[in-house]
Amino acid sequence: xxxxxxxxxxxxxxxxxxxxxxxxxxxxxxxxxxxxxxxxxxxxxxxxxxxxxxxxxxxxxxxxxxxxxxxxxxxxxxxxxxxxxxxxxxxxxxxxxxxxxxxxxxxxxxxxxxxxxxxxxxxxxxxxxxxxxxxxxxxxxxxxxxxxxxxxxxxxxxxxxxxxxxxxxxxxxxxxxxxxxxxxxxxxxxxxxxxxxxxxxxxxxxxxxxxxxxxxxxxxxxxxxxx
Amino acid sequence: xxxxxxxxxxxxxxxxxxxxxxxxxxxxxxxxxxxxxxxxxxxxxxxxxxxxxxxxxxxxxxxxxxxxxxxxxxxxxxxxxxxxxxxxxxxxxxxxxxxxxxxxxxxxxxxxxxxxxxxxxxxxxxxxxxxxxxxxxxxxxxxxxxxxxxxxxxxxxxxxxxxxxxxxxxxxxxxxxxxxxxxxxxxxxxxxxxxxxxxxxxxxxxxxxxxxxxxxxxxxxxxxxxx
Numbered sequence: 001x002x003x004x005x006x007x008x009x010x011x012x013x014x015x016x017x018x019x020x021x022x023x024x025x026x027x028x029x030x031x032x033x034x035x036x037x038x039x040x041x042x043x044x045x046x047x048x049x050x051x052x053x054x055x056x057x058x059x060x061x062x063x064x065x066x067x068x069x070x071x072x073x074x075x076x077x078x079x080x081x082x083x084x085x086x087x088x089x090x091x092x093x094x095x096x097x098x099x100x101x102x103x104x105x106x107x108x109x110x111x112x113x114x115x116x117x118x119x120x121x122x123x124x125x126x127x128x129x130x131x132x133x134x135x136x137x138x139x140x141x142x143x144x145x146x147x148x149x150x151x152x153x154x155x156x157x158x159x160x161x162x163x164x165x166x167x168x169x170x171x172x173x174x175x176x177x178x179x180x181x182x183x184x185x186x187x188x189x190x191x192x193x194x195x196x197x198x199x200x201x202x203x204x205x206x207x208x209x210x211x212x213x214x215x216x217x218x219x220x221x222x223x224x225x226x227x
Numbered sequence: 228x229x230x231x232x233x234x235x236x237x238x239x240x241x242x243x244x245x246x247x248x249x250x251x252x253x254x255x256x257x258x259x260x261x262x263x264x265x266x267x268x269x270x271x272x273x274x275x276x277x278x279x280x281x282x283x284x285x286x287x288x289x290x291x292x293x294x295x296x297x298x299x300x301x302x303x304x305x306x307x308x309x310x311x312x313x314x315x316x317x318x319x320x321x322x323x324x325x326x327x328x329x330x331x332x333x334x335x336x337x338x339x340x341x342x343x344x345x346x347x348x349x350x351x352x353x354x355x356x357x358x359x360x361x362x363x364x365x366x367x368x369x370x371x372x373x374x375x376x377x378x379x380x381x382x383x384x385x386x387x388x389x390x391x392x393x394x395x396x397x398x399x400x401x402x403x404x405x406x407x408x409x410x411x412x413x414x415x416x417x418x419x420x421x422x423x424x425x426x427x428x429x430x431x432x433x434x435x436x437x438x439x440x441x442x443x444x445x446x447x448x449x450x451x452x453x454x
Contacts (some may be wrong), residue, residue, distance in 0.1 A: 091312070091319015099325060101393030145368030166328030176321030 002034040004060040009039035010018050010122030015226055017119070017195040019108070019188035020069040022223065024057040026184035027073050027100060029219035031083040042127040047120075069188075073181045086181040099174060099182040102163065107189045110157050112139070115196045117147040122196065157201045161208045168207045172214060179215060187215045187223060194227045228263040231287040233275050236266035238377040241337045242453055244346070244422040246335070246415035247296040249450065251315040253411035254300050256446040262286075269354040296415075297327060312375040313408040326401060327392065334416045337384050338393030339366070342423045344374040349423065384428045387436045395434045399441060406442060414442045414450060421454045 005028065007021035016022075016039035028035045040048065045056055052058060053067035059075075066075045074093070077086050087093040120131055120143055132143055139146050164186070167174065174182040175209035190200050190212050202209045232255065234248035243249075243266035255262045267275065279285060280294035286302075288446050293302045301320070304313050314320040346372055347358055348400055359370055366373050391413070394401065401409040417439050429436045443451035 011241035085318070088318030088321070089316020090403055091407055091409075092322055093318070094315070094398060095319055095322035095326065095401060095409055096408070097397050098329075098390060098394045098401055098409070099322065102325075102329060105389035105393050148275030162332035163325060163328035166332050170324050171321060174322060174325055176317055180318055180321070182318075182322055182325070217284045 001062055002036050003028060005035050005037045006045075006058040006060075007039045007044070007155040008056050009041060010119070010127070011041075011124050012122070013039045015122075015195050017122070017192055018056060019111075019192040020055075020056045022188035022191040023069045023181070023184045024059065024072050026179075026215075026218070026223065027076055027086055027181055029222055030086060030181075030184070031076050031080050033076070033080065033083070041124055042130050061171055065191050069185075070097070088175065088180055092175070092180060092182070096180070096182045096185065099185050103185050103189050106160050107186070110153055110160055111189060111193050113146055114150055114157065114201065115193060117143050117150075119196045133201055154201050158206065158208075161202070161206075164211065165207050168211055172211070179218065183211075183215055187212070187218070191223055191226070198227075211212070228289055229263050230255060232262050232264045233272075233283050233285040233287075234264055235272070235283050236246050236268060237346070237354070238268075238351050239349070240266045242349075242422050244349070244419055246338075247282075247285060247421040248284045249415035249418040250292045250296045250408070250411045251286065251299050252407055253414055253442075253445070253450065254303055254313055256449055257313060257406070257408075257411070258303050258307050259301070260307065260310070268351055270357050296412075297324070314404065315407055319402070319407060319409070323407070323409045323412065326412050330412050333387050334413070335386055338416060338420050339340055340373055340380040341377055341384065341428065342420060344370050344377075346423045381428050385430070385433065385435075388429070388433075391438065392434050395438055399438070408447065410438075410442055414439070418450055418453070425454075 005021070007016045008018035009016045016037065024038065040056070046054060048058060049060065049065055052065045055067060057069055057072055058065060058067040059072055061079065062077070066072050073086050074158055087096060116135060120128055123131055136142055164174070171177065173179045175188065193200055200209065200212065232248070232251055233373055234243045234252070235245035236243045243264065252264065257270060264372060267283070273281060276287065276292055279292045284296055285292065285294040286299055291302070293299050300313050309433065314323060343362060347355055350358055363369055391401070398404065400406045401413065420427055427436065427439065
């Protein structure tokens with residue numbers, strides 16, 4: 001039986017944009033598992049699976065419902081041990097939490113300031129109202145205020161990738177010779193930027209761009225196909 | 228036969244301060260290996276072991292000489308597979324390079340601006356001249372220029388630890404339930420700050436301080452004893 005992945009979209013269901021859902025698209029493909037993605041708008045999420053989760057990604061795998069991207073990755077690793085590993089051992093599992101910390105606190109923060117208004121504009125009216133209310137509360141300002149420094153955020157963004165550039169001097173992926181969930185954490189962030197803002201905000205010759213290209217080529221170009 | 232670790236000191240050989248050498252002190256202790264540390268001043272390093280390395284850490288283990296902190300950690304893992312692992316698998320080994328990238332490009336850069344003049348002042352006259360010449364060339368300004376924004380760097384420093392704070396919500400160490408080489412990479416940075424500037428520049432209640440306290444308690448408080 002196929003796994004169902006509930007994810008997030010705006011008016012265009014063909015362009016799901018949540019970074020956390022993209023992590024799971026890549027993780028499911030990495031595990032070689034059949035799955036059906038069901039993108040839904042923000043205000044439909046509380047009704048999924050009788051209110052199983054306030055957020056997506058949420059997966060149904062037979063009788064099991066699992067939410068939260070990191071918990072889903074841990075679940076897939078445990079439930080499908082014969083398939084390619086997402087962590088390559090306990091050290092990789094532990095350090096993926098640090099990569100999540102970096103992505104969430106450094107990159108995600110920047111991407112929010114770059115893309116928040118463009119995300120809003122991709123949504124249906126009812127979702128726009130929900131998005132504006134919740135994000136303005138969380139971020140402490142109007143979407144327009146948060147976006148006001150957008151050009152400076154874009155200019156400052158490439159420098160925030162220095163830790164990845166250092167790593168790429170020694171190996172082609174965060175996971176080493178091949179990609180692991182840690183790579184997909186950062187891929188999710190870039191999918192979000194690509195789909196909502198139309199750009200990665202990096203130069204074509206940037207080593208991070210070359211790494212991202214390798215990731216976008218995975219699984220028949222599944223992530224590259226959405227932009 | 229005991230391993231020899233060549234490390235770096237100023238006028239006081241009891242207070243070796245190199246972040247990269249501290250990584251190896253911790254890694255050798257983690258592996259439970261006997262070792263003798265030989266701290267030397269900057270200008271003595273090219274003569275060690277007949278010019279084996281331009282930099283420390285350098286270890287001699289029987290017939291083997293190994294330099295570069297990450298290479299030494301990889302060597303110890305391979306040479307002493309029965310002792311506690313420094314990486315817990317290939318995923319942990321790969322992601323330790325990312326932690327190195329973060330430490331080197333984010334934390335080290337900040338610590339240099341905070342501590343560079345104080346390091347200079349810990350050195351013998353001949354090493355002061357060497358240090359000033361090489362660092363001013365590398366950093367593109369006088370030591371006094373680089374230090375001029377010191378207060379602002381100290382104020383900005385705690386925010387740079389956000390990726391670690393996120394990780395600490397889920398686990399006590401970068402390595403997961405126990406410390407791995409990834410933890411010692413960041414411990415090295417904090418030893419450098421403690422020994423050269425007299426402070427970690429973090430509040431006592433900071434989760435990063437609590438993590439560092441756990442690390443400083445390891446191996447009979449070996450790192451805590453030097454400050």
